[in-house]
Amino acid sequence: VLALSQLEIPIVQAPLAGGPSTPALAAAVCEAGGLGFLAAGYRTAGELAAQIAELRSRTDRPYGVNLFAPAGPPADPAVVERYRASLQGEAGPLGEPRHDDDAFEEKLAVVAAERPAVVSLTFGLPPAPALAGLRDAGCSVWVTVTTPAEAERAAAHGADALVAQGVEAGGHRGGFDDSAPGELGLLALLQLVLARVELPLVAAGGIVTGAAVAAVLAAGASAAQVGTALLRSPEAGTSAPHRAALARGDALAETGLTRAFSGRLARGIVNRFQRSHADAPSAYPEVHHLTAPLRAAARARGDAEAINLWAGQAHPLAREAPAGEIVRQLADEARAILGR
Ligand SMILES: Cc1cc2nc3c(=O)[nH]c(=O)nc-3n(C[C@H](O)[C@H](O)[C@H](O)COP(=O)(O)O)c2cc1C
Numbered sequence: 001v002l003a004l005s006q007l008e009i010p011i012v013q014a015p016l017a018g019g020p021s022t023p024a025l026a027a028a029v030c031e032a033g034g035l036g037f038l039a040a041g042y043r044t045a046g047e048l049a050a051q052i053a054e055l056r057s058r059t060d061r062p063y064g065v066n067l068f069a070p071a072g073p074p075a076d077p078a079v080v081e082r083y084r085a086s087l088q089g090e091a092g093p094l095g096e097p098r099h100d101d102d103a104f105e106e107k108l109a110v111v112a113a114e115r116p117a118v119v120s121l122t123f124g125l126p127p128a129p130a131l132a133g134l135r136d137a138g139c140s141v142w143v144t145v146t147t148p149a150e151a152e153r154a155a156a157h158g159a160d161a162l163v164a165q166g167v168e169a170g171g172h173r174g175g176f177d178d179s180a181p182g183e184l185g186l187l188a189l190l191q192l193v194l195a196r197v198e199l200p201l202v203a204a205g206g207i208v209t210g211a212a213v214a215a216v217l218a219a220g221a222s223a224a225q226v227g228t229a230l231l232r233s234p235e236a237g238t239s240a241p242h243r244a245a246l247a248r249g250d251a252l253a254e255t256g257l258t259r260a261f262s263g264r265l266a267r268g269i270v271n272r273f274q275r276s277h278a279d280a281p282s283a284y285p286e287v288h289h290l291t292a293p294l295r296a297a298a299r300a301r302g303d304a305e306a307i308n309l310w311a312g313q314a315h316p317l318a319r320e321a322p323a324g325e326i327v328r329q330l331a332d333e334a335r336a337i338l339g340r
Pocket residue numbers: 014015016017018020039040041066121122144165168169170171172174204205206207225226227228229310311312313314
């Protein structure tokens with residue numbers, strides 16, 4: 001079982017579902033001495049297996065795989081229908097809203113066979129048999145938490161480590177319940193969780209500089225998990241309009257939390273779609289499936305105003321550079337600061 005202290009560099013690449021995560025990105029971070037991750041979310045089990053094979057061909061180092069925990073009960077169809085009606089003016093096709101579990105059991109079987117060093121869960125706790133199976137396969141099981149209460153539940157459930165995700169983070173809030181999303185900033189969350197649970201913590205949310213890596217390590221985290229910091233690296237599969245929005249940095253600097261794209265609260269750079277559909281319901285994954293074709297069409301025509309531009313609050317500082325270089329620089333800067 002991988003101990004976080006075994007990492008050469010205490011930096012974890014955030015799993016980045018929806019395109020940015022690639023085997024090349026994970027391999028580059030592993031080779032730099034951090035922990036690379038594959039994001040299983042939205043993919044089929046077959047695609048996940050192929051990505052793991054590609055990653056294994058690029059590096060022998062330990063790596064992680066992130067799974068979405070099975071979603072809660074289906075949303076009220078009337079609520080979804082109302083939201084669908086409100087999207088009629090959007091350019092592009094709408095999808096069929098459906099409820100599913102993101103093929104959780106199929107992906108669980110893939111990771112139990114491939115035995116990555118770490119399996120992290122987001123959106124909830126793994127069912128107890130799933131956790132036991134991953135343990136038997138020799139995987140460390142990490143659970144994403146956004147509140148001290150979630151941290152206590154994950155610890156009692158048997159997690160090996162916690163990913164403490166502050167509200168600064170880009171992408172979806174990773175907590176257990178979308179109707180009661182965690183709202184704590186990362187430093188407050190780290191302090192509160194450390195006071196209640198003994199598990200190693202991986203800190204996530206708004207970490208884009210070595211100074212921030214040093215800050216979370218000083219605050220008691222065992223590692224820093226960075227997402228937005230790597231979105232502009234050439235190894236990432238970030239779409240062209242998403243890259244362009246990140247590169248504009250200052251002009252489009254504001255991020256906000258929204259359910260407009262997926263029906264689950266997530267942080268992105270505020271654009272027209274996000275502003276226009278501020279009243280989107282909590283209905284995941286129904287709304288994800290509803291807007292998926294619309295977003296694919298917008299991405300294809302390069303329209304950054306109609307796609308999810310997931311980014312953390314510190315995104316204007318994200319650099320365009322090879323992923324390995326970014327990770328090594330973060331570690332060098334953090335080491336220099338902590339050494340002073
Ligand atoms: C584009 C994007 C996709 C993400 N996808 C996932 C995911 O599939 N699973 C997950 O646990 N977290 C996901 N996250 C959240 C990250 O794990 C992490 O909490 C976040 O990136 C940290 O904040 P930062 O972006 O400011 O570094 C995603 C974040 C972004 C920006």
